[in-house]
Amino acid sequence: MTTTRTLSTRALNRAVLARQLLLARADLPVVDAVERVLGLNAQSPNPPYLALWSRLAGFVGKELTAALEDRTVVRSVLMRATQHVVSVADFALIRSAVAPLFRRVQRNTFGSRTRALDLDALVAEARELLAGGAVLTRPELGRALAASRPGADASALGWTVQYLLPVVHPAPSGTWNSYGATPFELASWTGVRAEASAESLGVLVRRYLAAFGPATVGDARSWSGIAGLKEIFEQLRPSLRTFRDEAGRELFDVPDAPLQDEDEPAPVRLLPDFDAPLLAYADRTRMMTDDIRRQVCVGDGVAATVLVDGTVAATWTLATAKGTATLTVRPLRKLTKADRQAIEPEALALLAFAQPDSTHEVRIEP
Template identity: 40%
Template sequence: MDEVLTRSRLNRAALARQMLLARQEMTATAAVERLLVMQAQEAKPPYVGLWSRVAGFSADLLRQALHGREVVRATHVRGTLHLLSAADYLAFRAPVQPVLTASAASIAKRLGGPLPEQGELLAAARAILEKGPADFGTIREGLRERFPEVNERALGYAVRMQLPLVMVPTGDPWAFPANADFTLAELWLGEPIAPDESPAPMVLRYLASYGPAGVADMQTWSGLKSLRPVFEELRPRLRVFRDENGRELFDLPDAPRPEAEVEAPARFLPEFDSLVLAYADRGRIVSEEHRPRLVTKNLRVPASFLWDGFVRGTWKAAIRKTSATLVLTPFEPLPGAALAELEEEGRGLLGFLAPGVAKTDVRVDPAG
């Protein structure tokens, strides 16, 4: 009979994989690779995510990894921008292509009309980008000249989804401006995308970073469908568990699964943190009653904080020239010990976000 893992055991397993039980000594590249992907539809959040996970982390460490082409910012799982190590991007770009292709077709249909033949469209985009990096306004303008009868936004989106591209880092504080340039991944990295489309290796890496997890969890995280046969193929190499609701979970045999009693420190997660988005069943990280608070009506995922391992509220930072304030909004009243721990960790976060600012404050709004 399969061993049952309680909600608290699953929580501690997730935190252990995510370096949230204790900060780890490692490079920015190694940390990004440990997490497999970090959602990065905005440039700043991954820096906060790494600060909460890596001992002695500074923003320069990630900037250097990006400029050194060890880490890339590119469209990946769920058709969203993520950070990945260059090695993982090359290895795992092909397996997510079905998700990206489906997204391109859906957008084209919504915007009215079929796309040009894929080979012709991508060849036109390549010709533009082989002249040098370009932002998507420039790319769309070039595509509109070639395909004037097709909606230019559909053209741009189709290229973004189907042509392996990476964003070009700059000297901006978080390495990318709002309207960053893109370039061909093979030119930036000097290697072609690995042709293997099998998702099995990525499933194993997902379990290392987020397990134990079920088929639906991996599908939610990746956007891929019909992964049951892949898990069945891998079953002999995996351990099988059940959660308290009887749901089947898979894991790597030697992956960490701490006891529920292991202490979990206060931690701050950025907007769109991959941990919050990694599961179909988010019960291991947030209670069901509070889950709606983690996705807003416009599909933003707010920055949140953990206490005793679970998401207990959200946070915002107000940073000015001479002062910085961290405002915590708990989902429910917190004990004094939690507030003291969160304040100490929060002051450290303000030191990271606003170095050199003379006055810092951590404020707790009424729970609600």
């Protein structure tokens, strides 16, 4: 299946937009959509709702809330050790694969504060505390574990358990506007395994390519945080298509994924902060220029963005005061009059979804 065909940056852009349901809103059930895009970033409660609103026709927020409540989707720490909403099957697949990453994160972040502790015993005690469907918040669990470990840092213990023991964060955590301490529940009911097999890593690579490809090995590593993927790609090579990007890098793709015409029109879309297409690659130029990336990805943050002709053209923020919800667009490149006219109705529609009881105003800065 190897080819020497070179795909332009614009062609790669149209491919990810189509696979991420951003060329046209899809008519899909929530769980199917979450699986199609391979998870929604959920660092805070509302971005998954906004991400689905931008991707699904007629999306109603209570549909995602119901899926979180009936546990057909779950919220937990996953790719890159950040919070995501995924289907139960994808949680089991991904959580096993990122287990080595989590051990490394725990060691690098909390190793000095837990060095004197038996971490296996800590995890075993946490499992007992959470047995039988018990739910404890991270601070509650940390304090309970610290009670039998004089001088231990309760906060470090709670975070350590999150990284070393598969847990999910049950509703109402992760539902619209639900903030507060993160609750823990054992994830054993999901079928998650302690470690991933080479076969399951191969499944995950193919799922990544179906959702974000064509992509390089480095792209998959940046999306997931998983080391050692080069060997998995090589094992899969006979069953994958390969291309080159404009810089000459080798790209992999699943054989049955369509590639859109690079001239296909792309509608304006407002993406929430940390939306996946902005984070799914080592080289993010298919979504934004390097100069714009430096303005969007600041420190550990990734701003909410406006896509115009498929790439990042602006950031947006939403603020409510005295009954008026105002969505402010801050351009990062020149916007034409037609661009501004296309942004306004999409922004007003988002306001109607996110703030239905407020009056609405859209401001597009110079």
